Amino acid sequence: MSEDYRSMWTDLGLDPEAHDTLLGVLGKAYGDIYLSQKDRPAGMGYFDFVMSEVHGLRIRELLNEKEAGRKIIGSYCVFVPEEIVLAANATLVGLCSGADFAMEEVEKLLPRNTCALIKSSFGFKLGKVCPYLEISDMIVGENTCDGKKKAYESLNRMVKNLYVMDLPQVKSPQGRALLKTEYDRFRSAAEKLTGFPVTAESLKESIRMVNAKRAAVHRLSSLRKADPAPISGLDALLANQVFFYDNPTRFTESVNKICDELEKRIEEKKGVFPEKTPRILLSGCPQAVPNWKLPFIVENSGAVIVGEESCVGERGTRNLTDESGKTVEEMMEAIVDRYYRVDCAIFTPNPERLEHIQEMADVYKADGVIHYGLQFCQPYLMESMPVEKAIEENNIPCLRIETDYGMEDAGQLKTRIEAFIEQISG
Amino acid sequence: MMKENLPEILFDSSYVSEIEERVYKQTMEQCAMGRKIVGIYCAFTPKELLAAADAIPVSLCGGSEKPFPVAEQYLPANLCPLIKSSYGHAVADTCPYFHMVDFLLADATCDGKKKMFELLQRLKPLHLLLLPQSPVPEESLDYWEKELYKVIAFLEKNTGKVITENNLRKQIQVYNRLRRTVENVFQLNTHDIPWVFGSEIDAITSMGGFECDIEARIAEMETAMEKIRHRSLSGRFLAQMQKRPKLLLTGCPNTNKKVLHLIEKVGGVVAAMETCGGLKSTGRLVDEGDEPIRALAEKYLNVACSCMTPNSQRIEIIGELIDRFKVHGVIELTWTACHTYNVEAFLVREAVEQRFERPYMQILTDYSQNDVGQLETRIGAFLEMLG
Numbered sequence: 001m002s003e004d005y006r007s008m009w010t011d012l013g014l015d016p017e018a019h020d021t022l023l024g025v026l027g028k029a030y031g032d033i034y035l036s037q038k039d040r041p042a043g044m045g046y047f048d049f050v051m052s053e054v055h056g057l058r059i060r061e062l063l064n065e066k067e068a069g070r071k072i073i074g075s076y077c078v079f080v081p082e083e084i085v086l087a088a089n090a091t092l093v094g095l096c097s098g099a100d101f102a103m104e105e106v107e108k109l110l111p112r113n114t115c116a117l118i119k120s121s122f123g124f125k126l127g128k129v130c131p132y133l134e135i136s137d138m139i140v141g142e143n144t145c146d147g148k149k150k151a152y153e154s155l156n157r158m159v160k161n162l163y164v165m166d167l168p169q170v171k172s173p174q175g176r177a178l179l180k181t182e183y184d185r186f187r188s189a190a191e192k193l194t195g196f197p198v199t200a201e202s203l204k205e206s207i208r209m210v211n212a213k214r215a216a217v218h219r220l221s222s223l224r225k226a227d228p229a230p231i232s233g234l235d236a237l238l239a240n241q242v243f244f245y246d247n248p249t250r251f252t253e254s255v256n257k258i259c260d261e262l263e264k265r266i267e268e269k270k271g272v273f274p275e276k277t278p279r280i281l282l283s284g285c286p287q288a289v290p291n292w293k294l295p296f297i298v299e300n301s302g303a304v305i306v307g308e309e310s311c312v313g314e315r316g317t318r319n320l321t322d323e324s325g326k327t328v329e330e331m332m333e334a335i336v337d338r339y340y341r342v343d344c345a346i347f348t349p350n351p352e353r354l355e356h357i358q359e360m361a362d363v364y365k366a367d368g369v370i371h372y373g374l375q376f377c378q379p380y381l382m383e384s385m386p387v388e389k390a391i392e393e394n395n396i397p398c399l400r401i402e403t404d405y406g407m408e409d410a411g412q413l414k415t416r417i418e419a420f421i422e423q424i425s426g
Numbered sequence: 427m428m429k430e431n432l433p434e435i436l437f438d439s440s441y442v443s444e445i446e447e448r449v450y451k452q453t454m455e456q457c458a459m460g461r462k463i464v465g466i467y468c469a470f471t472p473k474e475l476l477a478a479a480d481a482i483p484v485s486l487c488g489g490s491e492k493p494f495p496v497a498e499q500y501l502p503a504n505l506c507p508l509i510k511s512s513y514g515h516a517v518a519d520t521c522p523y524f525h526m527v528d529f530l531l532a533d534a535t536c537d538g539k540k541k542m543f544e545l546l547q548r549l550k551p552l553h554l555l556l557l558p559q560s561p562v563p564e565e566s567l568d569y570w571e572k573e574l575y576k577v578i579a580f581l582e583k584n585t586g587k588v589i590t591e592n593n594l595r596k597q598i599q600v601y602n603r604l605r606r607t608v609e610n611v612f613q614l615n616t617h618d619i620p621w622v623f624g625s626e627i628d629a630i631t632s633m634g635g636f637e638c639d640i641e642a643r644i645a646e647m648e649t650a651m652e653k654i655r656h657r658s659l660s661g662r663f664l665a666q667m668q669k670r671p672k673l674l675l676t677g678c679p680n681t682n683k684k685v686l687h688l689i690e691k692v693g694g695v696v697a698a699m700e701t702c703g704g705l706k707s708t709g710r711l712v713d714e715g716d717e718p719i720r721a722l723a724e725k726y727l728n729v730a731c732s733c734m735t736p737n738s739q740r741i742e743i744i745g746e747l748i749d750r751f752k753v754h755g756v757i758e759l760t761w762t763a764c765h766t767y768n769v770e771a772f773l774v775r776e777a778v779e780q781r782f783e784r785p786y787m788q789i790l791t792d793y794s795q796n797d798v799g800q801l802e803t804r805i806g807a808f809l810e811m812l813g
Binding site: 109110111113114143145146147149150151152153154164166167168169170172174175178181345346348349350375376378379381382383384385386402 | 500501502504505534536537538540541542543544545554556557558559560563565569572573732733735736737762763765766768769770771772773790
């Protein structure tokens with residue numbers, strides 16, 4: 001990357017040496033994991049470019065937006081409604097991270113047995129390596145799981161602009177009312193930050209824009225039903241990851257372009273893996289960039305991932321926001337309705353998630369389900385056992401994996417996954 | 427074991443056993459007359475409502491590691507011991523209390539409990555109380571008050587009794603008196619030389635299982651206090667107590683007494699406990715002048731549990747207890763995999779060391795005896811440092 005990025009990073013307060021280290025690791029991992037794949041769709045070239053410029057050109061773009069008067073809002077969760085952010089003339093970026101960094105510093109602030117995703121977010125702040133975090137005018141934390149909820153109390157001392165959003169824990173009229181109150185409060189906070197009132201027009205436009213982005217991802221997901229699979233799980237995951245960083249309109253166009261290409265591939269019966277390759281549905285915790293560990297192992301062990309039941313995946317992107325509202329109030333209600341359906345394990349009970357897993361396994365013709373749990377993530381680990389039981393009762397084999405961002409268990413995971421794939425292909 | 431180590435100890439587990447036996451018998455008789463038993467898991471549950479519906483509350487938080495193997499067939503092994511113990515007892519039907527319970531009231535506090543209740547409700551009728559996650563916003567109180575109205579409806583339906591305002595006001599008075607009595611027991615330790623061991627306080631203030639006759643328990647606590655006062659007249663006893671550093675124990679509940687007992691075995695006195703069963707729950711009374719349900723909502727929303735965010739009240743309570751009990755140091759007990767107390771411990775340590783200027787030690791452990799030797803050494807070193 002060019003020198004002028006270097007001064008941009010320094011101006012943002014990043015630690016140049018640590019940041020170089022991170023980019024080095026990221027670049028190498030991307031080369032080893034992504035660029036080594038065979039028969040990738042040509043359209044993935046766009047995502048290769050995005051990844052190569054994820055801390056470069058995209059940050060420059062965001063800085064330009066800021067100069068032009070827009071604000072940047074960073075978030076750690078799919079419950080933060082992008083529609084409201086865009087309508088208030090701000091851009092939403094995802095801040096969850098998928099690599100261990102500055103762990104020694106992190107463990108002075110957080111218990112060692114905190115999930116890797118939370119520790120990583122702290123590490124990227126303490127290690128001064130995340131331009132998205134530094135560029136954000138507002139950072140939204142949300143009361144989801146215990147780990148995040150309590151970690152924000154400490155994060156609040158490390159950043160000046162943390163905004164905490166409360167969330168319900170139960171789907172009830174009261175729970176929905178709480179979500180509505182919180183989204184109204186967030187809308188006011190976003191308006192105050194940007195100085196732009198959310199209007200019926202701007203909200204309508206932003207709902208359309210975010211829906212288009214989701215629809216493109218839905219289209220991509222749908223094409224993964226084909227056998228042979230026209231795209232690898234790794235590449236599809238990447239698209240879902242870039243969902244959180246890229247310019248929404250450009251993202252939508254790029255995903256649709258890939259879909260055009262995939263449709264042709266399907267017609268020609270062309271795939272990234274041979275026909276009848278065992279098909280895996282991944283379900284559980286989110287995988288943030290550059291956490292590609294599990295799909296890499298799976299797809300190098302003779303199986304293909306055909307869907308992600310995850311925040312970085314269908315849990316995050318399914319369901320559109322109703323576009324028919326005329327007033328801000330009507331559209332706010334529609335937004336609440338849409339997000340209220342997100343079936344995160346922080347909800348009790350959470351039967352919709354199990355239904356969705358079963359539906360996905362069916363639609364994507366999965367031969368097996370791998371439940372992906374991040375170590376110490378209590379909500380998903382608690383659900384993993386009932387999920388496994390229910391899925392297996394439906395005669396779909398399930399493998400429960402509990403892991404973190406480290407590579408120490410990669411060998412052991414590969415052995416277990418290979419055995420599982422052998423079992424489901426039998 | 428404890429009698430050998432603590433001088434002139436008056437109240438220990440045999441004292442609690444006697445109460446348990448008496449209470450158990452009483453409860454059997456009352457159940458035969460139609461009183462219902464309600465299992466609870468948390469200091470957020472307003473027991474006044476249960477008592478006003480003529481039901482008998484019983485706390486079901488487990489303190490033993492015995493049911494872990496059975497619990498781990500259903501729950502991740504890496505979960506807090508309190509949750510594993512409670513669920514293991516329930517699912518294996520090895521807890522006589524759980525066995526006798528007619529129904530459960532459960533608070534959605536931490537992730538672990540909340541998700542465990544999803545499994546528990548397959549075993550007994552369960553009503554979930556939806557706690558707000560923060561006591562700060564004004565809406566939280568209204569929200570919580572509405573939850574209490576749902577509890578009332580649930581109780582009335584399941585007990586067949588009507589909760590009248592008079593009855594409720596009466597129970598609020600009874601439970602306030604209980605809180606004041608427990609406070610008074612602790613108060614004996616505000617002298618420079620402590621009068622009573624923390625393990626004794628734990629025994630004296632134990633509810634002994636079923637809360638079927640609070641008035642009788644209050645009277646027993648009063649008698650116990652008389653005995654403590656009498657003992658404190660002994661110069662020899664006080665001379666022994668003077669040698670012991672005074673400690674505040676804070677953090678997770680003492681469902682398992684391992685750490686509480688170890689601290690005193692090694693030579694300290696737990697003068698005060700900022701825990702669910704201790705001073706965390708008693709400091710604030712229910713306002714008897716206010717509309718009763720609103721007053722209950724206000725009191726219980728302000729339990730300074732780490733599942734709340736922010737939970738700055740807890741830091742304030744700790745500071746106040748440090749001053750009032752003139753403690754030399756603070757020990758925080760965190761049960762393994764209790765994320766909320768564990769994360770919050772960072773803020774507690776900072777406040778204790780920097781703002782209140784007292785030494786602080788966190789003990790992260792579970793119910794097993796494996797680390798007892800190591801803990802003894804650590805606690806011993808901490809006490810030595812306090813001088």
